[in-house]
Amino acid sequence: MCGISVSIALDRRQRQPCTPETRAELEAKLSKSLDLIAHRGPDAKGIWINDDASIGLAHNRLSINDLSPSGNQPHHSPSNKIHAVINGEIYDPADALRTTLSSPPHNYTFHSQTDTELVLALYSAYGAPGFLSHLRGEFSLVLYDEDTGKVILARDRFGIKPLFWTVHEGRLLVAAEAKAFLAMGWVPEWDVGAVVEGVWQVGERTLFRGVNKVAPGGWVEVGVDGGMVGGKYWDLEYADKREVETRSVEEMVLGVRERLIEAIRLRLRADVPIGIYLSGGIDSSLLAGIVTHLVRDEGIKMGNRDATSRICCFSIEFPGEKIFDESDIAERTANWLGVQILKKRVDETAMAENFADAAYHCEHHNMDLNTVGKFCLSTVPRDNGFKVVLTGEGSDEHFAGYSFFIPDMLREPDLAMPESALSKDPALREQLQERAQRDLDALLSSRAGAFNHRMGDAEAYRDVNDVRLLGWAQAWQPTLHMFTPWARERWAASSSAVAQANEMSPEAKEKIRTKWHPLHASQYLWSRSLLANNLLTCLGDRTEMAHSIEARPPFLDHVLSEYVNGLPPSVKLAYTPEEENLDRKGGMPWENRQNITKAFTEKWILREAGKPYITKELYERKKFPYVAPNRWPKDGPMHKKLREICTQEAVEELGFVDWDIVREALDNAFGEDADSLAFRVLLVVGGWVAIGQRFGVRRAELGA
Template identity: 25%
Template sequence: MCGIIAFADKTMLNKKPVLNNMMDMIKHRGPNSSGEYINDTVALGFRRLSIIDLKGGSQPILNEDGSVAIIFNGEIYNYQSIREDLLAAGHIFKTHADTEVLLHGYEEYGIDGLLKKVRGMFAFLIWDDNKQQLVGARDFFGIKPMYYYHDGDTFIVGSEIKAFLKHPKFKKELNKEALKPYMTFQYSALDETFFKNVYRIPEGHYFTLKDGDLKIQQYWDMDFKENNLSLEETIDAIDKSIEDSVNAHRISEVEVGSLLSSGVDSSYITSVLRPEHTFSIGFDNKKYHEGDAAKELADRLGLENTSDIVTEKEALNNFPLIQYHLDEPDSNPSCVPLYFLTKLAHKDVTVILSGEGADELFAGYANYGYHSHSKAVRVFGEGLKKLPKGMKYSIAHTLKKMPNFHGRLHLYEASAPAEEFFIGEARVFNEDQSAAILKPDYQQSHSVQEIVTESYKKVRHYDDEVKKMQYLDIHQFMPKDILLKADKLAMANSMELRVPFLDKEVAALAEGIPTKYLLNAENSKYALREAANRHLPKEWADREKLGFPVPIKQWLEDEPFYKEVRNLFEQEWVSEFFDQDAILDILDKTFRQESDDRRKVWTIYTFLVWYKVFFIDEELPTFVPDADKAYA
């Protein structure tokens, strides 16, 4: 919906020009209007993308006596019922916006009580002049971003780090500890970002800042406890839950469309929403064009589908712009099509629904233990899961030492403790490989095991290894990669992206579903697929998961792009981070097709592109069209 930025600094007398410069950096998040609240202690800035209460929803919004002010990014889907309760309690509303519901809800219920009531995606900041405190909260799953910087008397908080760069007391410095974990995870994996002293407010947390003292507190978390529903009852409950969530997520005063790929997640959402507009993207390579399958589904559902082809030139020339909008390096290849997909959708709609979160809540990833297409292997693997823990783990350790055979990985992961093999959905370099190419100053960081252990500690009492893996991804891969790119790349194109699977009511159902209904010999995400099949053409929901296929291998084997990457790898400043001979060797062998290290090359390339944008280049990147492509 918008972008928010704020800072607390009692020593800065003229805050307005600083705040305006910071707001300009996130204008793409809210091109319709801006607003500000400034006093001796704080400055709050807001950029608006108008979705609800188009005439009256400008921010900041103040309470009746002007003592409490709020700026808010997101949507509260149950705001109307909460508003009725607040009106009955005597609160006076000046707008019909969900923002003001948060404001009066904070006054009536306090921050803890308010967060128990709301349903939605949000990052908001409240200045309470009576208590002389700044309060901020981030939604349950981390759909909406919130970063902070705290150094001495200066506290900065907001939607995007790039806005911090315009604060005169912000010290722009690379966090050297972020690089090594990134090489494994493909995204910024630590709580501290790639910018030194810039941290995320974690998902499901709120903070209070009073007299320079910052306190961060958790208010919500997933808690997997199996229910006693039958399979048919589970499928019924999923379908009702998704229908309810999609209906809540369609609330808007502007048109709502949906992103559509060949997979079950976006197809399910689209089939329930039935929007006027659906959008798909592909590449100038037939193997990598999801638009064909999406168009087929849209036709069978009677929906309009708009698709486009991303050319190699278009993708690579605008990769610096994509990394700029992400704030931190992210080598997830799907960043490229997602940017162009939201750019395409922006021509027709302002709000889009998407399918993020289904894999984490409903066990859709192959790495949860679904590596074989053999029904016999899958059935045997399900049997292993039922064995006593000691026997099961012993079998896993035996399988790990055995020579490889078909089904070995599937059976190993069906019997091993999650902590031994699962570090999250993404994995590029292992730690030894990273150490071999990184310079000594960049080898000092938290180990991969230390990073994931923080999540595993919280679920050490779980007997279900799949639930452990889901919990880890919900707190690692999903908020730091999947949701971050979804928000940033949609907002880069002034689009609000909503994710109906990541609704707290859907989550309340998902955390109770037995794993046997989700990941079994039949399929991954089994119960969800069965629910989706009630809305989709026969067997559509059982299609194999593709994600966003991106032709990185073809690009790196294309001589012009290979030379461009090689030129970057050869730059003198690159020797600060990497053994250049080593990374050039990885690149050259990939180009000559002697090895397939496309993900490793892409991960190194992504970091260098990002670093160049933020620490070397003097001008910010802008969109570069392909001269050979006709634009509508």
């Protein structure tokens, strides 16, 4: 993975020679921009500027494949007419793409063994946006074609790798992180509307006014006249709910297993050591189990290490927090596999010390300290000589691992499997649906400390076939009471659910209303909102790349996902009310043992596909989400840190947050009788303050 910073003159119709001073000024800005994101690529730094300084491409390199200087960027085509900076990994099974592109009629001459050079070759062969459909992996890129004058921006299918853009003084600025824009003269301002309505979690806006994301699976073309057009080259698709499944369950289980193994095998290719993030859950444990099988039984290299080198896993430990700490289970898994495990002990002091840095790197607020934990964990592989880790992100999205998918699973029968218990008994399904909705309401609002939006906006729900996930997703969005009177008044008539529904494409909403089962619609909504714009940032790219760690998530392999998305809902979230299922260990720390979620086995088909590679304990264990402790003592390190950050002066300098709410939260968020919601208020506001101060964000004002 790497860092990208790009500056493009929007109007390039009349090219004029530039002075040495103009060129030197642009180069200096790009260099300083790279310095601000040097953590993304500390191994090499490259800058290319065209003759009239209308185009400047800059790149920080984290060398993973082909460690020689030939892998440095920007990349240039053999004709020296196509230039690109690329962040990420492109996987080429059996070097099939490289072989095809170097043969007639393409005859592309490769100059390195880097995977990213495939981008230039594919563009030369298929043009834009056609070349993007051939890319398999996690990436973001900027490509400049001298012959056409066009610039192409693009991002991987799930949004694993970031790419932002803004316009400043007649130039389009593009970067892997918004902080890179600071060196280019950009002055940040809050996008208060995006914050209040929560649309930064769904669409292309961010917390910063005028700063946009390239959408997951999206591309943007910038013409010589500065015109920008774009679209999607890929989107999630699901089986038609009206079609009966004809495959056997055994065939589906084998199909998942084969594709998951292939996705992992592809991600073991590197010229540096590769490790594994291991928690107490099935996802990372399954990765570790399959990797162990591939290395020991098939002789596959894990990065540049062969089977004689010990497989290494990394896990987080919350000392003294038995409910939240999964490190003991992770250690039992490692011992069962015979692999090494290194733990990162993250206590309250570590949480407090790293809170502001984590917020700065994430560039958005979070309502849980799990992001700080991941930020701390990512120091461990770096300190032990690893640059690459495998991670389990994406499994819950594809295999229905979250309990809040259950109400949507129950909204309609699974017609793909008409003989299933819930399809044959509509009364039972409707009864369970009512209970599930009631249980989840209570779980999120009263026990989890989530933000309660009352989740009842009929307009928004009609737009997405009454899928309830639209409501559950608001639990991560601060409620209107936190904001200043002017902000509350301005957005009083708006609804975050409606605003977020409006950000979705008409094509997707039509499929949600007519084609997809509500469970699949729910999975789509989550994947295109919180997964892409929150989890893959604060629990993915930003907290890992802050320490120069490249993470590879095999569950987000699009070939695997396309197969899984074509499976019936009932094999993902299975109704299993047997007594042994009700007694499964795990679940959310605040769950009631009689909760309706106990009657379902989440990720059922993944458990079956992974059974040979995991322990019996994990096969039988209920999903336990990665969350951090949210109760801390009064006047302890966390309380002191948030008091230090959330001062009246600092909060009022934001311009859109009600100080009285924060003051009350500081009084109520700690101690034995702590209010969980008050604690989450402080985490969110503390994140805004940390970002605002480090970025120098202007105070938000009425009318802005």
